[in-house]
Amino acid sequence: MSSDSPLATPDTAPALPAEVPLDERDGRYLRQAIGLADLGRSRGNRPFGAVLVSPEGEVMGEAWCNTTETGDCTGHAETSLVRAVSPRYSRDVLAQATLYSSGEPCVMCAGAIYWSNIRRVVYGIDAWRLRAFRGERLDQRDAELSCRDVFEASPYAIECIGPALIEEASRSHVGAWKV
Secondary structure (H helix, E strand, O other): OOOOOOOOOOOOOOOOOOOOOOHHHHHHHHHHHHHEEEEEEEEOOOEEEEEEEEOOOOOEEEEEEHHHOOOOOOOHHHHHHHHHHOOOOOHHHHHOEEEEEEEEEHHHHHHHHHOOOOEEEEEEEEEHHHHHHOOOHHHHOOOOOOHHHHHHOOOOOOEEEEOHHHHHHOOOOOOOOOO
16 A cells, blocks of 8 residues: 555554454355355456345345456446345345345445345455455545445444454455455
8 A cells, every 4th residue: 555545544544343253144144155255256256245145044145246257347246136136025025134245335235235125234354454455546446435324324224244254254355456
């Protein structure tokens, strides 16, 4: 990172969020999302994956970031997942599901989660730690707004759990970004 970067000055960067412990079920499905991130990376995409799970443990859908292979800049894992499940499940059913994401959802994905009516999200690596992998290249930067900010603007509660399994979720990003 350049020395004039606001991310490079410790007094302007927020404290990194603490890792949240998960129960066995949440850990299992978050690891599945991390596996999808690795699959997406192996296909030439950025390393992000997402899984949607019903309260009964049924996998309702899964996706990985496919922006490189499709050329669709909106092909993030969470948004692709929402596109796939929305026609198959009502908003009432989606409200009961949990979305597991290998990384903290970006602003676009958080908006898609909100519009789908999904009310519980569990994620791996947080946006601040992810920025260390992305660096300062403009083509790799994100809007610096937490998914929690988007969810807090919702008229209904969206439970947001993370960061979790940070070390496992981080492995997908090692060497995946342009320097």
